[in-house]
Amino acid sequence: MSNDRIWTAALIVIGDEILSGRTQDANIAQLAKWLNLQGIRLKEVRVVADDMDSIGEAVNALRVTNDYLFTTGGIGPTHDDITVDAISAALGLSVVIHPVARGILEEYYATRGGVTEARLRMARVPDGAELVENRLSGAPGLRIGNIFILAGVPHIAALMLDGLNGKLEGGKPLIARTLGCWVAESEVADLLSATEKAHEGVQIGSYPFFREGRVGANFVIRSTEMPVLDACLADLATRLSQKGLEPVEDGI
Amino acid sequence: MSNDRIWTAALIVIGDEILSGRTQDANIAQLAKWLNLQGIRLKEVRVVADDMDSIGEAVNALRVTNDYLFTTGGIGPTHDDITVDAISAALGLSVVIHPVARGILEEYYATRGGVTEARLRMARVPDGAELVENRLSGAPGLRIGNIFILAGVPHIAALMLDGLNGKLEGGKPLIARTLGCWVAESEVADLLSATEKAHEGVQIGSYPFFREGRVGANFVIRSTEMPVLDACLADLATRLSQKGLEPVEDGI
Incomplete structure (x- = not known):
């Protein structure tokens, strides 16, 4: 493989709050700068609604045309957090409870009222996914194939990127x-x-x-x-x- | 047509400066809020590079699935401003000099060194396009079919949106x-x-x-x-x- 190979990534920002103008996105610039340091170029970004089909379509379009695909948003415990379901459906994978993620949540919530059914949602992953550490709030990010599933809250996404620092193959930084x-x-x-x-x-x-x-x-x-x-x-x-x-x- | 029809729009943010993280985008939230007031919902946003094919592909994907398509960026006088060329190519239209746009530029630059070849680039439009007024800098935005081509500098894009206020059919505001x-x-x-x-x-x-x-x-x-x-x-x-x-x- 040539030394001059250009490595690319795409980002899908998932969230009605960005499309309604309520929230000013901060993840595009944050990821772009982090990717520059890894020698990876951000080629395209899509912002899509909290909607199974919209997320799935964007995932399948971008994961094959880029070396890496990142998503931000929709991995919390509430009913509007459907990123794991949408990506699993897009990849034809079932959704399973990740035992390590469950353990992390049990430890984190031991002194905070315990793991409820809603909180257990945050341990649901596409079958085969690995965890991306999140030192702050317990809920991990995920990696499945070349897809990295990160939090929507920018400073939590930043912590997850910290955990990925230097772990992705890239080319020469621009x-x-x-x-x-x-x-x-x-x-x-x-x-x-x-x-x-x-x-x-x-x-x-x-x-x-x-x-x-x-x-x-x-x-x-x-x-x-x-x-x-x-x-x-x-x-x-x-x-x-x-x-x-x-x-x-x-x-x- | 039902009173409950939902009108939708998409946005393409054109610019390497957003994808490199150099510039924090402000047009997504700005357009989203403006669309809310018009009773139009922003359904999807794509951020693409200053690249003919990337722009063209996004334009043709989004113009048919939404009532309106907006673009921001790439309409200035320099070599990296290729939005008009890319959209014209995507629509199969030739690029022509718009006589009114030329007149506006001639008036604006009369006391600023005259209309050079580079400045005349800002009067180039897809054949058949109408102008969207821009009171500040002379260079107009454009409308071709259901596509609105706006400036990338957020306060100039805002002036162009001002000029479009109340002119687009929409539904009930969310x-x-x-x-x-x-x-x-x-x-x-x-x-x-x-x-x-x-x-x-x-x-x-x-x-x-x-x-x-x-x-x-x-x-x-x-x-x-x-x-x-x-x-x-x-x-x-x-x-x-x-x-x-x-x-x-x-x-x-």
Whole structure:
């Protein structure tokens, strides 16, 4: 397998609360940053409702087109937590009680009123799933094949990702550097395009903003190769300076 | 057509900056809230890269399964702005210069250096598209069929949505009320499920949180019918009180 193989992941954010606008999603950016560190690229995200068919369809579409698939949300103890059922159905697996997950819940709830039927829901897994540790609340995340089933509450999802750190095979991390400039991006569109073309293996993104009554843009240069990235950054800075602009390292 | 018809929309967020974690998306929640006011439900969101095929595939999948499709991002003047090209290709339409969009740009840039070739990119539209006004920066949004093409910068997207206010046919708005409670949601899981079942046309979502060292949850009740919503809310408050809990109106 080539050293340059690109490893990809997709994310399914499960939850009516995101689609209703009640909750501002924080899991997309959190997972994206964590994946960057593992050398894995987030290729696509879908946000779907708490609905068996919607979840199942997204799972089956994305698990085969990516090396890894993550889901967040819907693994709690209440009636609207249907992620395990939906993924099991999508994979043609039955839902079973995981004995270790049950043990974790029994220990966690020993001093909190014991494991009720509702709480036992959190030990239900697709048959064959492994647990992904969650040091905080007892309810574990799950791994079944290339699918990672995480909590919807961002700081619990973060703890589960901590537990997965360094355990997933990835490729070279995509590195990014930013140059900011007080300029309308339309004035430097040709310059950006020419700079990108002059440096193979580099993408330049242009992100305009309006601040303090002025227009500006941040130019983000991405590559897996540090020397290529550095050369492109220096070239872009030179070209902007030659136009009488003052590029700002690390962005504005 | 029935009065109870549910109108739906999907959103495609276009941009490497969201998938890399560099930018925290704000358009999902913004569009979701705006759609609620129009009586339209956001059913699915996809976040895709600045890539012709990824955009085209998502567009063709979602435009036929929803009444409306919105996109955000990729309509600026730089080389990474390919939304118009990708949507035109997906629909089998050619890309043309819209004379009114060109006029708007000429007026806007008259005192800002004139319309360059890069700026003229912002007047390119799928053949047959109408403009969606943008009072701020001159570059308009677009409508082609049931597809609305909006800016990626959230406050510009907001201005374009302002211009569309009340212009899209919708159904009854989904209304939501919240009860908060300092309780582990697993302790009231059965109660929530029973309450939802007792009130037809109501969904109850349970959203746990950890704050001030304590666990709690907000229960969000959703319905299109105010009397049904009120009855369910009162019933849930009674059931929680009967368990010795103190429900908090409008959430914690």
